[in-house]
Amino acid sequence: MTENDGFPHGSPPGSARPDSAPPNGAPPGNARPNGTPSEAPARSDGVDTRLIVERGTFRLDVALRAAPGEVVALLGPNGAGKTTALRALAGLTPLTGGHLRLDGVALDRTPPESRPVGVVFQDYLLFPHLTALDNVAFGPRCQGATKAKARAQAAGWLDRMGLTAHASAKPRRLSGGQAQRVALARALATRPRLLLLDEPLAALDARTRLEVRAQLRHHLAGFEAVAVLVTHDPLDAMVLADRLVVVEHGEVVQEGTPAEIARRPRTDYVAQLVGLNLYKGRAEGHTVRLDAGPVITTTEDLAGPVFVAFPPGAVTLYRERPAGSSARNLWRCSVTGLETHGDQIRAALTGELSLTADLTAVAAAELDLHPGAEVWAAVKAAQTHAYPA
Amino acid sequence: MSAESRAGGPPRRPKGSRGVPLPLLVPALLGLAFLLVPLIALLLRTPWRGLPEQLTSPGVWEALRLSLICATAATALSLVLGVPLAWLLARTEFPGRGLVRALVTLPLVLPPVVGGVALLLALGRNGVVGRWLDAWFGITLPFTTTGVVLAETFVAMPFLVISVEGTLRAADPRYEEAATTLGASRFTAFRRVTLPLIAPGIAAGAVLAWARALGEFGATITFAGNFPGRTQTMPLAVYLALQNDPAAAIALSLVLLTVSIAVLAGLRDRWMRAT
Numbered sequence: 001m002t003e004n005d006g007f008p009h010g011s012p013p014g015s016a017r018p019d020s021a022p023p024n025g026a027p028p029g030n031a032r033p034n035g036t037p038s039e040a041p042a043r044s045d046g047v048d049t050r051l052i053v054e055r056g057t058f059r060l061d062v063a064l065r066a067a068p069g070e071v072v073a074l075l076g077p078n079g080a081g082k083t084t085a086l087r088a089l090a091g092l093t094p095l096t097g098g099h100l101r102l103d104g105v106a107l108d109r110t111p112p113e114s115r116p117v118g119v120v121f122q123d124y125l126l127f128p129h130l131t132a133l134d135n136v137a138f139g140p141r142c143q144g145a146t147k148a149k150a151r152a153q154a155a156g157w158l159d160r161m162g163l164t165a166h167a168s169a170k171p172r173r174l175s176g177g178q179a180q181r182v183a184l185a186r187a188l189a190t191r192p193r194l195l196l197l198d199e200p201l202a203a204l205d206a207r208t209r210l211e212v213r214a215q216l217r218h219h220l221a222g223f224e225a226v227a228v229l230v231t232h233d234p235l236d237a238m239v240l241a242d243r244l245v246v247v248e249h250g251e252v253v254q255e256g257t258p259a260e261i262a263r264r265p266r267t268d269y270v271a272q273l274v275g276l277n278l279y280k281g282r283a284e285g286h287t288v289r290l291d292a293g294p295v296i297t298t299t300e301d302l303a304g305p306v307f308v309a310f311p312p313g314a315v316t317l318y319r320e321r322p323a324g325s326s327a328r329n330l331w332r333c334s335v336t337g338l339e340t341h342g343d344q345i346r347a348a349l350t351g352e353l354s355l356t357a358d359l360t361a362v363a364a365a366e367l368d369l370h371p372g373a374e375v376w377a378a379v380k381a382a383q384t385h386a387y388p389a
Numbered sequence: 390m391s392a393e394s395r396a397g398g399p400p401r402r403p404k405g406s407r408g409v410p411l412p413l414l415v416p417a418l419l420g421l422a423f424l425l426v427p428l429i430a431l432l433l434r435t436p437w438r439g440l441p442e443q444l445t446s447p448g449v450w451e452a453l454r455l456s457l458i459c460a461t462a463a464t465a466l467s468l469v470l471g472v473p474l475a476w477l478l479a480r481t482e483f484p485g486r487g488l489v490r491a492l493v494t495l496p497l498v499l500p501p502v503v504g505g506v507a508l509l510l511a512l513g514r515n516g517v518v519g520r521w522l523d524a525w526f527g528i529t530l531p532f533t534t535t536g537v538v539l540a541e542t543f544v545a546m547p548f549l550v551i552s553v554e555g556t557l558r559a560a561d562p563r564y565e566e567a568a569t570t571l572g573a574s575r576f577t578a579f580r581r582v583t584l585p586l587i588a589p590g591i592a593a594g595a596v597l598a599w600a601r602a603l604g605e606f607g608a609t610i611t612f613a614g615n616f617p618g619r620t621q622t623m624p625l626a627v628y629l630a631l632q633n634d635p636a637a638a639i640a641l642s643l644v645l646l647t648v649s650i651a652v653l654a655g656l657r658d659r660w661m662r663a664t
Contacts, residue, residue: 092566112569125567129585138581142572190571 045103046070047194047226051088052097053081060084060250061098064228066243068103068193071220071227073241075234077269081250082230083122086196089228090119102226103193113142115194118187122199124179126171132158132182133167139190157185161219177208177215184219195220197229201236213239234273238262246270264387265309276309277355280389288386294352296379297328298386305389312346314383315357318376319367329379331355335371338364345369349377428646435643436636443640451618452626453644459534459622460602463541464549467598470542471549472591476579478550479557480565490554496547504543505611512539512612536613537620541602548601549594556590557583593656600652604645 046067053060060081066072074082087093089100091112100107107115118139126135136154137147145153158167161181171179180200187195200216201209217240220227231237237244238258246254246261246269254266265271271278281290283302289295296308322330333351340346345364347357357377359367367375436443443449478490496504512519512530522528530536564586568578584591606624613620615629623641630638 090570092570112566113572113574115570117570119567119570121563121567125561125563127564127567127582127586138568138573139571142568142577186571 047089047100047102047228049089049100050098051085051100052095053084053088053093054096055084058084058250060088062245062247062250062252063098064245066226066228068225069223070243071223071229071241073237073244074228074230074247075237075244075273076232076247078232080247082232082247083198084250085247086119086198086228086230089194089196090117091115116190116192117194117196118190118192120180120183120187120195120197120200123203124171124183126174126179126182126186128171131168131170132163132174132178135171135182136186136189139186143190153189154185157189158182161185175208176204177212180204180212181215184216188219188223193225195223195225195227197227199231200229200240201231201233216240263385264307266307266389271309276311277315279308279353281306281308283386286381290353292353294331296384297381298384299381300386302386302388306386307389308384308386310379310384312356312358313344314379315355315359316378317347317357317359317363317367317369318378319374321376322378328381329384331377333375333377335369335373335375337371338369349375353377431639431642431646435639439636440640440643443637444644446637448617448626448630449637449641452621452623452641455534455537455618455621456603456623459537459541460545460599460605462538463545463602464595464599466538466542467546467549467602468591468595471546471594471598472553475550475553475557476583479554480562493550494547496544497551501544501605501607501609502611505540505608508536508540508543508608508612512536531612532614532616532620534613534619537609537622540608540612541605544605544608545598545602549591549598552594552597553587553591556587556594559590560586596652596655600649603648 046065048065050063051060058081062074062081062085064072064085074085076082084093088095091107091110095108098108102116107117126132127138130138133151133154136157137150140150140153141147155164155167158164161184163178163181163185166174166178166182171182174182180203184197184200197216201213204212213236220240229237229240231240238261241258244254244256244258244261245252246267248267248269254261254270256264261270262274265274265276265278268278279288279290279292279296281288281292281296283298283300283304283306285301285303286299287295287297288302288306288308290308298308321332331352333349333353333355335347336350337348338345341358343361344358345361347359347364347369349355349357355377359369367373369375444453474493478486478493509516509531511517512522514520514523514529514531519530522530530539560583564582565575565578568582569575573581603622604624605622606628609620609622610625615621615625617626621629623645627638627641627645630641
C-alpha cells in the first residue's frame, strides 16, 4: 500500500513535536481514576488532545489520549457533547480552545479534508448515487489515486468486509448491517490514523446489532491506529472498547477499563448504566455515613470521602421488620415503582434510602408489592463495595 | 389544470359534486372555464389546413429558431451563474444574506418592462457598465441577439435559483461533510456529491427557466428591440403578426402553447404530486 504515502497531511504547520513534558513513564492506555489529566507525558504516536468547544451556554472540555491500536469509547447520555467531540476531532466543528495532536502532528487548524481521520457516521451517509464500490473508492480518488487503482483498493476493502457480492449495489439496496460495513470500509480506505465512529450500532435493529457488533469488534481489533467511538449504549462501549471515557455535561466524569467502570462507578449516570446503587459518603473504618443520611456498614476499612455501591440483587425486602436478621444495613422504605427487568422484578424504593432492588416475581407476589407499599430493605455488608471518592 | 384527485392523490371523499356547496362550486367552475376557454378558442380558430405552410414560412421559422437559441443560451447562462448563487444562498452564512436572497427573487415580481429599462440603464451604450464595455472593448449589448439572451436571463434566472436553492436546502448537508472527511475539498464535495444529488432539482429549475425565457416579452422588447432575425423572438413575432397576419399569430401561439404543455408534462411529477 505504498501509494498512500503521499497522504495529504495538509503541510503540518510548524514542527509539531510534542512539547517538553517530562517522560514520567505512564503506561500507555493507563486509566486515570478521574478525568482531570492536564500535565501528562508527551507521546508522539496516537491521539493527544484537549477539545474545547463553546457554543452558546454549552461548553465541551474533554481531554483525551489514546495510543495506536487502542479503541476508546466516549460514553455518555444524549446531549453530553460526545458527538460534538467527535466532530471536533474530525475538524467538522472548530475548536474554540485546546489542542489536537495526532502522531505528533498538530491538527488544530487543519481542515477536515486534510486530516488523516476517517469517520463512520451514525446513519452512515453513504452517497446514494454511487455504488458500494464507488463509495469506498471515493476516498482514494480524492487522495489522487487513478480511477482503476481506487476501485481496485475499494474492491479489496469490500472483500475484507465480505461484501464483494454487493460491490455494484446502490446504498438503498443494502441492509443496515451491510451499509454499516460499507461505511467502515469507506472510512478505512483512506488509511486514517484516527478512526471515528458515531453511534456505530444505533441505526440497527436488535438482531442485526448483535451480529454487527461482533464483526465490528473483529475489524476494530485489527485496526492498527486509534479508534474512538461514541455511544450511549454501555454494552456497545464495553464490548467494543479497551477503555471508556464517560462524558457528562461536556466534561469527562470517569475514565477506565470497562471492568473498572463497571465495578467502581463514580456518578449516578454511570452507576445506572452498569446497574448499581451508588452513594457518596464519609467512611470511618467499616461504617460509612452517607450524604443521604443513613449509615451503611461495609467490609472495606476506609477513611474519608468514599463511594459505596451495591447491586440491586443484593437487596432483600421484608414486609415486617426482620427479627434477628444478620444484616446490619436495614432501612425502612416505600415502593415507588415496579417494572420487569429480565426475568426479575425491579422495585424502585424511597424512604430512609433511595435504592433499587431486584427480586423474583414469586417474591414480589408473596410480599404483595405495589406502589406505596411499606417495606424493609436489607443489604449484607459483604455485598457492598466501598472505594475512595 | 384540473385539480381533481388523480391516482395517488389525497384519499379524500369520492369524486362528484355531492356535498360541494354551490357558493364554492359556481365560482370554481367559472374560474376553470375562464382559464380554459381562451385556450379552446385558440385551438378552434387555428387554421389547421394552412398550418404547415404557416410554420415553415421564413418569418415564423426565423422567430422560432431565434427563440429556441436564445432561451437555451439564457438557460445555460442561468445554470452557470445561478447554481453557484443558489449554493451560496443555501450553504453559507454571510451578513445580509436575507437581503441578497430578496434581491435575487425581485425579478420574479418585477414587471419585465422595468427589467428591460433597468438593463438599458446598466448595459446600454450610455449605461453604468455599458459605457465602459463600449469604450474599452467595443461591445454593444442592447438591440443585439446577445441582448435578447441577457434580457431573458435576467427574468428567468431567479426561477432557477429559487428551485435549486430549495433543493439544496432539502438535501442533507452532511453528505458534503462526509465527503470532506474522505479527503474531498469543498468544491470536489460539491461537484461529486452535491451536484448529482440535486440534479433533479437543477433540471426542474432549468426547464422552468427555459420556459420563462421562451415566453419573455417585456424585457426583451425594451432592451433588445424587435428586429426580425436578430432580436425578434416568438412572443414579439406573435404580437406583431396579430396586427397584419392573424393566421401567423395563431400558428405561433399554438407552437408556444405546445411547448408550455410539454414543459408541464415534464414537470408533472414534481408539481402535481406536491399538490
